[in-house]
Amino acid sequence: MDDVLEALVLLFVCLVVHAVQQHPLSLGAGEGKRSKRCQHFFAGLHARRRARRKMLLGILPKPRKSPVVWAKERNTEWWQQTVLGSFSEIDWLENFRMRSSTFFYVVSELQPLLERQKTSFRDPVSVEKQVAIALWRFATNLEYRRIGEQFGVSCTTVYHCIHDVCQAINKVLKPQFLRQPTEAEFQSTAQGFEELSGLPMCIGAITCTHIPIMGPEVNYFDYYNSNGWHSVSLQGITDHTGKFWDVSVGHPGRAHSARILRISGVWQRATSGHLFHSVSREVCGLQVGYSLAGDCAYPLKPWLLRPYSDREPLSPARQEFNQRVGRAHRVALEALARLKGRWRCLLKRNDCQLWRLSNLMKACCVLHNICETHGDRFFPDWLTIDRGDFPQPVCRLQDQAEEGVEALRTAICEHIQQAPCESLALQTCNL
Template sequence: MDQSFLMMLSNLLHLHNYLDPTTSPILSSTTLSSSAADATSTSAAPLLFFTLASVLSYLASHPPTKKTPKPSSASPSSSSAAVKPPSEFSVAAFRALSTEHIWAMEAPLRDAQWRSLYGLSYPVFTTVVEKLKPYITQSQLSLPSDYAVAMVLSRLSHGLTLKTLASRYSLEPYLISKITNMVTRLLATKLYPEFIKIPVSRRRLVETTQGFQELTSLPNMCGAIDTTPVKLHKISPNTLNSSMYTSKYGFPSVLLQVVADHKKIFWDVCVKAPGGFDDATHFRDSLLYNRLISGDIIWDKAVTVRGQPVRPYIVGDWCFPMLSFLLTPFSYNRTGTPAQNAFDEGLMKGRKSVEEAIGLLKGRWKILQDMNVGLNHAPQTIVACCVLHNLCQIAREPEPEIWKEPEENGQPPRVMENEKSCCYYGESLRQVLADDLYQRLSSR
């Protein structure tokens, strides 16, 4: 029953008790004088008539209507709030879509919609949520785990600012920042060992080297290395050595180094230096370099080329040092011998996999095109995007438009004292591979 109607009846009852004390449970009828009883009895009939008239008047002026209020020009804010549908990004809307409506859709349409919102298909999204949910639950976050992950993915895939995301999801910016930092940290630490691995098992080595040989005609190549500056939206002038973050292209950045296989899947990621560092310096400061130069990583799969054993190696451009485990081109403009030029062409075909992997990374996770996160959280955000990139590549997600990197130029780095023997062996190995490749191509 309508609350206002109940309130009116209650008021009438109090008025009746006030005017007719004989109905009050507090007073005994034996204490009333006969004159008072006569006076109150004469007032009962008018009061009853008044009560019935009020009830009939109320019913006549309040016919049954739908509960949805009509918009009123007098109070636009309240009326619009009453008829406004729930936000597309509210918890309720997300719940309705992900738990009921999503399974009623055709899979291609469902996954296309999910990619447009969060950068990956619904099955891949649920995989991420299932792997992160135990850690998010431990944090006692006030939001559902899948909703928090979806919110962070929308920021990473569209490059949204805290202010935009806070307005869209009706949350405070500080809470958006807290959730973003938590989810990216979990991706960069808990999921990294599972999805970014150096190929040390023989099965993976065979698969990777055979894949590269089909692309390049060069034997035992197991990876391609490259670096890319990840642009920072801004950097505080109070940052220590802030000028070191200015890349060779003129914008503030941090340097990302990756090694990719023939499927454009990263098997090593390093974010350790400001954008002003050169590729060789960044590489020499990485854990991968130290493990390779010290012999901590030794790939057992060796093949014999012209009587020389060739262990698995990675390839890079002329900005990296020539080493026994890292081969670079003879020249950057194909000015070598026919055999050397054939090797350089094959090497660059291998490097194309890592170049395209970086282009897909920045094309899929647009926050890397202009990072609007704090400098302290930039490395973990970049690594988190690399983990998500691998998830998408493993699941064979449709590849987005590739982000075009600026043309790279530079001079070959000088050889360090501790690298001279590795450099000499690498040069010898490179020439053997070049001669063998040229002979095979010439005999076709």
Template sequence: MFQAFFPFVSLFFRIREDREKVTGYVENVIPNYLPDDFKRMFRVSRETYSKLLGYVSRSEEFALRNPNRGRSQIPLEKILLMILWYFGTQESAQSISDRFGVQQSTFYKYQEKVMDYFCNILCSRFIVWPKEDEKNEMFRNFQSKKGFPGVIGALDGSHIPITPPKDRQREYINRKGFHSVVLQAVCRPDKRFTHIYCGWPGRVHDARVYRNSDIYSNLYELCGHNHILGDGAYPNSRCLLTPYRDTGHLTAPQKLYNKIHSSTRCIIENSFGLLKGRFRRLQHINIYNIEKVVKVIVSCCVLHNMCIMNTDELDDIYDDHVDDNPDCPPQYRIEDAEGKLKRILITRQLSS
């Protein structure tokens, strides 16, 4: 027994010795990055990073302790760069800790603090439903694309690959055959999210996720006389217009409606592609704790909106969209007379 144990201990310490932490990366290397190199590494521009630093630095949660007491605190600049690196890569926590010269436990501590700040403070600031005066501008922007009137948002769900909880793996297998949670979102014409709702297991149909979200119960108040667009996975209603079900007997005006509807609605798919392309952690979140998975997703959505508001563009688009949802299940396909009439009137308007 002891003969087997001591070689293991020796190997363990040899591995620990091989893991050398990087010294001076934040202090000496990053300041020399050109703007494009900084954005490529951290997935945001220096300007966006500086604004984010300004927001976080005003939080009491990250206020510097008395320097005369205890160990020196890690600079906030290093903390944010470390977490941005996490969001932008698939690198392990161990590797990130070594890169930034901190203990792995320290990385986890600040990862939790930063994500809590994003979810509890910044989310309500940057992911907001449009005000009345903004709605007028938004439906004009949507209508200028393909002519579809009255649109103030596009709705869809996206699968975020995860490592599932060990005792609930089957719940998270989606129709594509991998484990995921669903991110439901509504976006503006500029790809900013105006509403997000996430955390449901990947096997759950989009219609059920929508039915359980707060936007479902508040949609009439949020939209007024306007509407958002969703694909055939959702129930058609006065404030959520979907395409006609293609049973092989659609009329020419109905086909035209579907085509313009799809061309207008696809902005949400582009938003998801931009989100996952910029923050590559969302291409697979290797965390068992679903609550923490949700915090990662929400934090990335907040950063996504911040970047767009700061005209911080990135060309990396991640295209994993597959129309994997069947039509809206019968139990959610409630006949909405107002929605049916509204769709008919818009169909006539588009074909006139």
């Protein structure tokens, strides 16, 4: 019995020893199988992530590329080589209505307002070309497309150049060349008008003209003048040399010249005593102050002379007075003729907005004064223009004078008789 028990114990020990020896091998095999399963799982996970990432990259927008600006290639050879390279002074006058020195003076004055910053997209239009485009439009009134082809720019660029130059002229040059004269300048103008016409204390000639326009959509009939076409008015006052020192623009063509005067700034300043300085001169026993010379469209005022009405026979003295007033008034008529001859856009129908047209008209008057101041030549053939399509309306006003004003006109009439001067034949200008 003891032998059997001892044999069983020995067998148990052998089994235990065998189990212990085999256990590490079984654990290592299990860990190896689990490691392979983990590797397979994570490989599948990474594959699914890569697939999902590719799908998202296909749906989401691609990264932005560098911007590309498209611009049409245009020919600028005419401006660069012909105008700037070989234009003579006659060419400058014929095409831009001013000498090259006057042109570059205007450019230098407007450069601070018109110069544009250079960017990486494209080069800006130079100030010289902007001013040249505007002057070409003023002198020819050509359509934007043809001007753009001439200068190598787009129609939109032409449009912006014209109106930018007009605004710059009115802001920079108008205060210098279109302003009320000083006292010394008034005295010089009065002396010049007296030498020219014999009128004492005359410091300006006033007149009004009409500029053709396209009929506006708003207040259509207000701009329909008495001659049957749409227009806006330009009232100008000039000195004895034909330069404007006051303009009022943009009034509807249906308005009478006297009405335009009454709503202008000149009327307000004159009636309040702020237009002229308190300077007077004794003429045939009366104190005569500064005055303007007008035509029969204007009322008779202490500061505004008009001719006697010719509806009744006039005495020789009154006829002579009418000639002298007409001679002074002719200065304004000739100034308007030169203005329109130089800037022909004022002769043809304009299609721009009314407020832009007002800026253009004032800019043309400023440029007229600059050309006259710099002595730029005016060719007589610029006046040989056809005005048959737009004949100017004729305005007349009944000759009624305020109390005391008729005595003033009578005193001036007697002064002319006492100091006669050579009579000049009056030239008529249908402006």
